[in-house]
Amino acid sequence: MNALSRFAANRGALIGLFLLLVLVAIVVLAPVLYPQSPWRMVGRPMGAPLDGNFLLGTDTLGRDVAAGIVHGARVSLLIGIVSTIAALLIGVPLGALAGYFGGLIDDAIMRFTEFFQTIPSFALAIVLVAILQPSLPSIVLAIAIVSWPPVTRLIRGEVLSLRTREYVQAAVTVGQSTPRIIFTQILPNTLAPIIVMASLMIATAILLESSLSFLGLGDPNLMTWGYMVGAGRSRIIDAWWISFFPGLAIFLTVLALNLVGEGINDALNPRLRKEVRK
Amino acid sequence: MSEPVLKVDRLSLSLPSVADRAFALKDASFEINAGETLCVVGESGSGKSMTAHAVMGLLPPAVKVAGGSIKLAARELLKLSDREMRQVRGRDIGMIFQEPMTSLNPLMRIGDQIREMFEAHGALDPSARQKRALELIEEVGLPDPARIVRVYPHQLSGGQRQRVMIAMALALEPKLLIADEPTTALDVTTQAQILKLVDRLRSDHGTAVLFITHDFGVVAEIADRIVVLQNGEICEAGKTAEVLRAPTHPYTRKLIAAVPSITPPDARALADAPAALTVEGLAKTYKSGGFFAKGRQVKAVDDVSFAIRPGETLGLVGESGSGKSTVGRCCLRLIEPDDGTIRLETVEIQAMTQRALRPHRSRIQMIFQDPYASLNPRRSVGRIIAEGPVAQGVDRKAAMRRARELLDLVGLTPAAADRYPHEFSGGQRQRIGIARALALDPKVLIADEAVSALDVSVQAQILDLIRDIQKRLGVAILFVTHDLRVAAQICDRIAVMQSGRIVELAPTAELFANPTHDYTRKLLAAVPGRDAFAHAN
Numbered sequence A: 001m002n003a004l005s006r007f008a009a010n011r012g013a014l015i016g017l018f019l020l021l022v023l024v025a026i027v028v029l030a031p032v033l034y035p036q037s038p039w040r041m042v043g044r045p046m047g048a049p050l051d052g053n054f055l056l057g058t059d060t061l062g063r064d065v066a067a068g069i070v071h072g073a074r075v076s077l078l079i080g081i082v083s084t085i086a087a088l089l090i091g092v093p094l095g096a097l098a099g100y101f102g103g104l105i106d107d108a109i110m111r112f113t114e115f116f117q118t119i120p121s122f123a124l125a126i127v128l129v130a131i132l133q134p135s136l137p138s139i140v141l142a143i144a145i146v147s148w149p150p151v152t153r154l155i156r157g158e159v160l161s162l163r164t165r166e167y168v169q170a171a172v173t174v175g176q177s178t179p180r181i182i183f184t185q186i187l188p189n190t191l192a193p194i195i196v197m198a199s200l201m202i203a204t205a206i207l208l209e210s211s212l213s214f215l216g217l218g219d220p221n222l223m224t225w226g227y228m229v230g231a232g233r234s235r236i237i238d239a240w241w242i243s244f245f246p247g248l249a250i251f252l253t254v255l256a257l258n259l260v261g262e263g264i265n266d267a268l269n270p271r272l273r274k275e276v277r278k
Numbered sequence B: 001m002s003e004p005v006l007k008v009d010r011l012s013l014s015l016p017s018v019a020d021r022a023f024a025l026k027d028a029s030f031e032i033n034a035g036e037t038l039c040v041v042g043e044s045g046s047g048k049s050m051t052a053h054a055v056m057g058l059l060p061p062a063v064k065v066a067g068g069s070i071k072l073a074a075r076e077l078l079k080l081s082d083r084e085m086r087q088v089r090g091r092d093i094g095m096i097f098q099e100p101m102t103s104l105n106p107l108m109r110i111g112d113q114i115r116e117m118f119e120a121h122g123a124l125d126p127s128a129r130q131k132r133a134l135e136l137i138e139e140v141g142l143p144d145p146a147r148i149v150r151v152y153p154h155q156l157s158g159g160q161r162q163r164v165m166i167a168m169a170l171a172l173e174p175k176l177l178i179a180d181e182p183t184t185a186l187d188v189t190t191q192a193q194i195l196k197l198v199d200r201l202r203s204d205h206g207t208a209v210l211f212i213t214h215d216f217g218v219v220a221e222i223a224d225r226i227v228v229l230q231n232g233e234i235c236e237a238g239k240t241a242e243v244l245r246a247p248t249h250p251y252t253r254k255l256i257a258a259v260p261s262i263t264p265p266d267a268r269a270l271a272d273a274p275a276a277l278t279v280e281g282l283a284k285t286y287k288s289g290g291f292f293a294k295g296r297q298v299k300a301v302d303d304v305s306f307a308i309r310p311g312e313t314l315g316l317v318g319e320s321g322s323g324k325s326t327v328g329r330c331c332l333r334l335i336e337p338d339d340g341t342i343r344l345e346t347v348e349i350q351a352m353t354q355r356a357l358r359p360h361r362s363r364i365q366m367i368f369q370d371p372y373a374s375l376n377p378r379r380s381v382g383r384i385i386a387e388g389p390v391a392q393g394v395d396r397k398a399a400m401r402r403a404r405e406l407l408d409l410v411g412l413t414p415a416a417a418d419r420y421p422h423e424f425s426g427g428q429r430q431r432i433g434i435a436r437a438l439a440l441d442p443k444v445l446i447a448d449e450a451v452s453a454l455d456v457s458v459q460a461q462i463l464d465l466i467r468d469i470q471k472r473l474g475v476a477i478l479f480v481t482h483d484l485r486v487a488a489q490i491c492d493r494i495a496v497m498q499s500g501r502i503v504e505l506a507p508t509a510e511l512f513a514n515p516t517h518d519y520t521r522k523l524l525a526a527v528p529g530r531d532a533f534a535h536a537n
Helices: A003-008 A011-033 A065-101 A103-118 A121-132 A136-147 A149-162 A166-173 A178-214 A225-235 A241-268 B048-056 B082-091 B110-120 B126-139 B158-170 B188-205 B216-222 B240-245 B250-258 B324-331 B354-363 B381-391 B396-409 B414-418 B426-438 B456-473 B484-490 B508-513 B518-526
Strands: B006-014 B023-032 B037-041 B064-072 B093-096 B176-180 B208-213 B225-230 B233-239 B277-288 B296-308 B313-317 B339-344 B364-367 B444-448 B476-481 B493-498 B501-507
Touching: A003 A241, A011 A065, A011 A241, A065 A103, A065 A136, A065 A149, A065 A178, A065 A225, A065 A241, A103 A149, A121 A136, A121 A178, A136 A149, A136 A178, A149 A178, A166 A178, A166 B364, A178 A225, A178 A241, A225 A241, B006 B048, B023 B037, B023 B048, B023 B064, B023 B208, B023 B225, B023 B233, B037 B048, B037 B188, B037 B216, B048 B064, B048 B093, B048 B176, B048 B208, B082 B093, B093 B158, B110 B126, B110 B158, B126 B158, B158 B188, B176 B188, B188 B208, B188 B216, B188 B518, B208 B216, B216 B240, B225 B240, B225 B250, B233 B240, B233 B250, B250 B456, B277 B324, B296 B313, B296 B324, B296 B339, B296 B476, B296 B501, B313 B324, B313 B484, B324 B444, B324 B476, B354 B364, B364 B426, B381 B396, B381 B414, B381 B426, B396 B414, B396 B426, B426 B456, B456 B484, B476 B484, B484 B508, B493 B508, B493 B518, B501 B508, B501 B518
Parallel strands: B037 B208, B037 B225, B093 B176, B176 B208, B313 B476, B313 B493, B364 B444, B444 B476
Antiparallel strands: B006 B023, B006 B064, B225 B233, B277 B296, B277 B339, B493 B501
């Protein structure tokens, strides 16, 4: 059975994939579904869901909650993917260098990595965003900076075990250069754990961005889910829908990404899968 | 005659539908009497380990019993519940595994692990358990039982751990002892001791022994009767002496003929030529310990010198930890030597930087041990072979063309170049590894246990291939091996290593006929089945 059919046999992973596809469809169709700015006040403040023209109701200023969620999906997905790529770009090369060369280089890189790991990541992200001014690039940067250390540790461990494989030694004996060995012999074989980790990192990044926005540290020009939850929290008793629906959107997205990540993991590492016992 | 201890009758084990055959074992019948050793012999994938696991009731979830019966002293094992089977394991059947390094719990003292055997079956009271544990340790020949009960597994050597495993397996005096390749991971001298121990315990206690092995040498040493498995089917069974002397089934005949003889063939005449590889005063010391721990020094290689002429094969034999692999890797600078000179024809390479060495790397190449780990799973076979020439500046197209020629040379079809390593068997992969080593037209080949991971029939083919290639291309070969039979067949001269030093270096025939060093004599005496396979091939 190949990886694809193993993935297809996993019900949880398929549900996750379905949710993700819905999310992507919403992002793509956002300009058609809600062509107007989500910041525009379009109706009576605090209108209940299904009351009047608004599917998910309106917030304290009469803005459409559904429009906010649709436009917020784009920001969440964008930040999740871009910051994960940025974190991989920092973490993978550092991990590969540390694992391949070992010795002093390994020590230096790993102490540097631990330096970042010892600082509470959310506190560091808040500080970074506050210093750099809240904007899309600064948020992406902050999330990337707090989430690369686990990547480095993972890649270092993989490379440490791969570099002692005989095929890597064979590459040394035929005279391949070191960068070539790292890029053609070692890194392609770390692809499976990288993919699994990346899918889970996107979920964490979305949560982190939501938390920042909730605290009012989001990009002030962008409607995000975290901001919506934060803005509606003071009226949670009399207008629950303002916070509830963006929160549900975050929950479903993170759940979907985790299900897909687990599914990919099981599909790529079939032997690690929990055995089903009667 | 009394009831046999174990009676397996028409046992079939089915494999999941994706496997390459439907049955792991088909219609297998055999029996073992008290005080008898039955060897189940076969190559990898023949179903011999599955047989042992079926008797223990420890089959992997995907393998199902499709029919037949397993009777232990007239009691049907296949009908027992999990709980009843747990009672049988340990009490009625003891088992020894292949890997002594991982079959003991690293966090438990030896004494506690042995006592656990009694606790699990509610046997004896605590003080009697302690006394019995000491007796058992004494019985399996471990020194100073009072100390052994308090140590942890990592403080013991592989052979000592295997003795502990045997002590545990025999703790409750089982009627049947199952030994699944118990000596495969051990050195030849340790193997000889363990085989003697198993045999002594069998005769002392009248235990029936089911011994699984791939090694006909071991069979000749220990078995009363043997069962030969081929692809899950018994192709031959009978008394050891008869089967070894006059095998009736063609497969058995093939297997026995493939066992390399301990008698070396006549010496080859070699042209007198300047040495292709000269090593003088090579030394490598490993230091352990960090900032705080007191450093420990191990001399892995100590003042090793030898020279190999073109077309000659020098064997480097020794037990694990003797430093033979380190020597091979130092010659390639995969491990940096501390001292000594390494000369390839006229070029001294020991002091070069890795960058300066790269252009000279084509002169010396390596054939690796593990055919499954030595090929990058994500590259096609053609690219794997062409990598060397490309790195040395050959045009990619020309290198691929050469890769196809080389595949033909090592006995594979040139079309194999477009396929990936996982599509090949172990022996075929080793051929690919040899093609890769030849791609750079080296003058020297280092073969590090190049045939040790292969089945005996495949081993013979690969040895033939290496010999043939040497004849055609005139390369010098440093053949690192622990297997004296293989060394006897392929080497012109043999260097025996012990604790980092070469203790004896002599032409093969001379070394086997008149070993001068005590250690060489000990090694030669420990080769299993020495007398049974003394025939010249």
